[in-house]
Amino acid sequence: MEGVDGQLFFEPNALVGFCAGTDPIFLEYKKYVGPFHLTPIEAIERYCKIKEMKCKNTKHLTVIAYILPIHRETKRQNFEYSREWPSEKWAHTRLFGEKANVELQRYLLEELKNEFGIFGIAPSTEPKLFKVHRMHAEAYQGVWASTWSHRHACFAAGLGSFGLSDGFINERGKALRCGSFIIAHELPSDSSKRPASPYQYCNRCGDCVKRCPVGAITFENGYDKQKCSIKVTGTIPYIKEHYNINIYACGLCQVNVSCSDGFP
Numbered sequence: 001m002e003g004v005d006g007q008l009f010f011e012p013n014a015l016v017g018f019c020a021g022t023d024p025i026f027l028e029y030k031k032y033v034g035p036f037h038l039t040p041i042e043a044i045e046r047y048c049k050i051k052e053m054k055c056k057n058t059k060h061l062t063v064i065a066y067i068l069p070i071h072r073e074t075k076r077q078n079f080e081y082s083r084e085w086p087s088e089k090w091a092h093t094r095l096f097g098e099k100a101n102v103e104l105q106r107y108l109l110e111e112l113k114n115e116f117g118i119f120g121i122a123p124s125t126e127p128k129l130f131k132v133h134r135m136h137a138e139a140y141q142g143v144w145a146s147t148w149s150h151r152h153a154c155f156a157a158g159l160g161s162f163g164l165s166d167g168f169i170n171e172r173g174k175a176l177r178c179g180s181f182i183i184a185h186e187l188p189s190d191s192s193k194r195p196a197s198p199y200q201y202c203n204r205c206g207d208c209v210k211r212c213p214v215g216a217i218t219f220e221n222g223y224d225k226q227k228c229s230i231k232v233t234g235t236i237p238y239i240k241e242h243y244n245i246n247i248y249a250c251g252l253c254q255v256n257v258s259c260s261d262g263f264p
């Protein structure tokens with residue numbers, strides 16, 4: 001974190017999981033995320049079409065998903081700093097930590113290609129594949145959803161479950177950045193570690209409900225993406241004025257709650 005004090009963005013003990021590209025869960029995501037959410041096969045085929053490449057081996061794809069736990073000092077600072085605004089380290093992690101996360105996906109794909117001749121893509125880094133859609137149907141509450149979701153890839157790969165706040169609860173805690181990409185190579189799947197319920201590890205302790213300054217998390221309705229989004233985008237002027245970077249951030253519901261550092 002060179003823009004602050006040189007601290008690491010992430011704890012080094014990342015988690016990694018694997019899931020077969022043909023796993024039926026990716027078709028189910030079309031129901032839960034939106035019909036536009038890509039299956040791994042669709043993502044690879046669409047990519048090949050865009051690049052006018054011959055598409056081979058779509059039957060043996062693997063989705064690789066990983067979790068980068070946010071550094072403990074950043075979590076501490078985001079808790080102690082304010083009940084309303086994100087701390088400087090949290091905002092830097094959201095901007096530059098996420099840039100590093102995107103670079104990590106590109107780097108790993110390059111390494112796999114150069115070292116092992118394995119082809120792969122990171123859908124969220126491809127502007128022609130990654131789109132954010134506004135959902136008008138009542139079932140989707142008029143909110144946004146994207147064509148590829150890292151957290152859903154993490155769930156598919158057995159790394160954890162969602163929580164009341166829609167954050168991703170896992171062995172290293174909900175305060176994270178995560179990533180995923182697809183490779184045309186078969187690896188053993190971790191799907192047997194996938195819990196039965198998408199909310200399996202949330203104990204509904206209500207800590208995140210109390211931490212959210214705008215009431216975007218409730219026991220009755222879970223997570224209100226719209227309310228959260230208004231609050232989060234409203235942090236841009238504050239972050240610009242106080243930390244001199246252009247980004248939105250919040251994460252107050254991810255720190256000092258029972259699932260911040262691991263399973264609750």
Ligand code: SF4
Nearest residue numbers: 163164202205206208
């Ligand atoms: S803080 Fe408690 S209620 Fe909120 S997501 Fe974590 S475990 Fe669930």
Ligand code: SF4
Nearest residue numbers: 212228231250251253
């Ligand atoms: S990110 Fe902030 S606004 Fe959104 S639910 Fe969490 S605490 Fe609330």
